[in-house]
Amino acid sequence: MTQSITIARPDDWHLHLRDGAGLASVLPHTAREFGRAIVMPNLKPPVTNVTLAGEYRDRIMAALPAGMSFQPLMTLYLTDNTTPEDIVAAKNSGFVHGVKLYPAGATTNSDAGCTNVNNVLPAIEKMAEVSLPFLVHGEVVDAEIDIFDREAVFIDRVMLPLLAKFPNLKVVFEHITTKDAADFVLSSADNVAATVTAHHLLMNRNAMLVGGIRPHLYCLPVLKRELHRKALVEAVTSGSKKFFLGTDSAPHAKGAKETSCGCAGMYTAHAALPLYAEVFDLAGKLDQLEAFASLNGPAFYGLPVSSEKVTLVKESWVVPAEYQFADSVVVPLRAGELVQWKLV
Numbered sequence: 001m002t003q004s005i006t007i008a009r010p011d012d013w014h015l016h017l018r019d020g021a022g023l024a025s026v027l028p029h030t031a032r033e034f035g036r037a038i039v040m041p042n043l044k045p046p047v048t049n050v051t052l053a054g055e056y057r058d059r060i061m062a063a064l065p066a067g068m069s070f071q072p073l074m075t076l077y078l079t080d081n082t083t084p085e086d087i088v089a090a091k092n093s094g095f096v097h098g099v100k101l102y103p104a105g106a107t108t109n110s111d112a113g114c115t116n117v118n119n120v121l122p123a124i125e126k127m128a129e130v131s132l133p134f135l136v137h138g139e140v141v142d143a144e145i146d147i148f149d150r151e152a153v154f155i156d157r158v159m160l161p162l163l164a165k166f167p168n169l170k171v172v173f174e175h176i177t178t179k180d181a182a183d184f185v186l187s188s189a190d191n192v193a194a195t196v197t198a199h200h201l202l203m204n205r206n207a208m209l210v211g212g213i214r215p216h217l218y219c220l221p222v223l224k225r226e227l228h229r230k231a232l233v234e235a236v237t238s239g240s241k242k243f244f245l246g247t248d249s250a251p252h253a254k255g256a257k258e259t260s261c262g263c264a265g266m267y268t269a270h271a272a273l274p275l276y277a278e279v280f281d282l283a284g285k286l287d288q289l290e291a292f293a294s295l296n297g298p299a300f301y302g303l304p305v306s307s308e309k310v311t312l313v314k315e316s317w318v319v320p321a322e323y324q325f326a327d328s329v330v331v332p333l334r335a336g337e338l339v340q341w342k343l344v
């Protein structure tokens with residue numbers, strides 16, 4: 001008999017939907033699986049205030065195909081100029097659910113990001129006061145720090161001092177990739193949580209670099225050693241409520257990846273839940289998938305768990321070589337290869 005699992009409809013707590021025709025291309029993949037998603041604000045120009053967030057939300061809803069249900073949870077992009085008033089307006093909007101830190105220069109479309117969190121302490125203090133989660137791309141950008149160490153160094157240089165200043169600040173350490181970050185989150189108070197991608201649970205850096213360089217497996221934070229991947233799998237399957245699903249699905253046109261200086265980001269929305277099911281299945285912990293995918297995130301964000309259900313079956317399928325992405329194509333994770341689970 002085919003193995004299957006039914007869980008409450010999950011949410012994606014870290015997603016890049018882009019804008020315009022690209023948004024229309026990728027949104028159905030997410031809305032098919034997830035009831036809600038935290039939509040990242042790193043557009044060009046970035047979503048820096050509640051007016052822009054409201055307009056972006058309207059464009060997302062307009063791009064949603066008839067008959068699909070999906071709720072975008074909007075975020076603000078923190079800059080050196082974000083004010084406490086911006087934070088209050090975001091909280092009062094009811095549709096902004098977090099504020100995102102992109103250390104300037106750390107990742108795709110982070111140029112407008114924060115050059116030093118100490119420049120925006122009044123805004124961060126206000127987030128703690130009104131209980132608006134601070135969503136953090138946790139990597140330092142200093143040229144002298146090795147790219148494989150940037151997340152671990154961020155904990156000491158930014159996370160710890162910030163939490164010492166604001167012990168009640170709700171922090172989501174986004175897309176964690178190291179044992180250091182998993183241990184840090186586990187040892188922190190309940191107001192500190194983390195998202196984990198499917199790709200960092202499934203692959204280590206060999207996947208990207210052995211036998212040829214694979215630009216579609218390049219993302220930030222970059223894939224790490226096997227010991228880190230194992231620590232992440234242990235963390236998400238441990239029963240801790242501090243870890244929840246965040247795909248970081250980040251589409252880029254094929255040509256922007258297959259070039260001499262390729263963009264960071266993997267596209268995983270086409271098979272997100274099945275990829276996570278593979279991880280939990282391989283670990284012998286399918287019984288923990290629902291907490292990670294559908295329960296822990298809503299609990300942290302103070303939102304209700306979905307009353308809908310989704311079912312996955314263990315039935316392999318071949319991922320297409322590419323999907324339409326605006327006037328180009330995006331190469332999805334596992335292009336031309338098998339995924340072991342399937343959404344019914």
Ligand SMILES: NC(=O)N[C@@H](CC(=O)O)C(=O)O
Nearest residue numbers: 016107108219220250264265
């Ligand atoms: N993860 C990535 O490699 N890229 C993301 C940005 C981000 O989440 O850092 C993107 O927007 O392309």
Ligand SMILES: [Zn+2]
Nearest residue numbers: 107137220221
């Ligand atoms: Zn990031």
Ligand SMILES: [Zn+2]
Nearest residue numbers: 016040248250
């Ligand atoms: Zn991201």
